Amino acid sequence: MWQPDGWDVRVRLGILTPHADVGPESELRAMAPPDVGLHTARVPFAAMGRGGAMDPVLPLAPVRAFAEPPGVDEAAALLAAAPVAAIAFAFTSSAYVIGPRGEGHMLARLGERAHGLPVVATCAAAVEALRVLGAGRIALVDPPWFDDTLSDLGRGYYEDCGFEVAYAAPCGLPSGQTLIGPAALHDWVAPRVPDAAEALVIGGNGFRAVGAIGALEATLGRPVLSANQVLLWAALRAAGAETGGVAGYGRLFAHP
Incomplete structure (x- = not known):
């Protein structure tokens, strides 16, 4: 009699994504089992326009800025107020620009803004x-x-x-x-x-x-x-959830 309504999930994950990009949440929803809730916060990204339009080549300045305060920090703080178990930073190129050390500093900063929730990022994952x-x-x-x-x-x-x-x-x-x-x-x-x-x-x-x-x-x-495969894997692990329920998206999820 009752239809699924999205409330009965075993874990909820928060996603930080560029404001005009539907790619991360599309792929994450495709991979995630039905009992994994996904909740997305949009972060301003100057290199994307209305409808997701981008230049043929991605400029470096907005890539670096995406990982800096205040936009992503404020989004992480707001997302952490929801009942999510972990937050995933769905952006690759900023890590390339700031490097592993810079990415680590960013994750520590976002973790503080997220009130101690675990925050994972694509390249580190x-x-x-x-x-x-x-x-x-x-x-x-x-x-x-x-x-x-x-x-x-x-x-x-x-x-x-x-x-x-x-x-x-x-x-x-x-x-x-x-x-x-x-x-x-x-x-x-x-x-x-x-x-x-x-x-x-x-x-x-x-x-x-x-x-x-x-x-x-x-x-x-x-x-x-x-990128999105490893991000889902890392977010589930950070949330203390099983990863083995993801089938068809690579041997990573089958690894003990």
């Missing part, structure tokens, strides 16, 4: 996932709207964290969130991952990628990590 999987040498593919400078900063981020980067480049598909699908991503990425890479990392929370994870793992025979 990817690093933890790679260590859990035992992968020390990676291939890194970023969105088409990341230029060579930002992609090189991404390479430097992972190298600073102790990984060897066998390949790093922006994806050569058309630059636009709605212009890319899982099949095209698979076909572009698969032949470019070198045999030396022990795992593939796909950066960019606004990059449509999770639908291709299973196919890429089948083709490559290696773990594939994407």
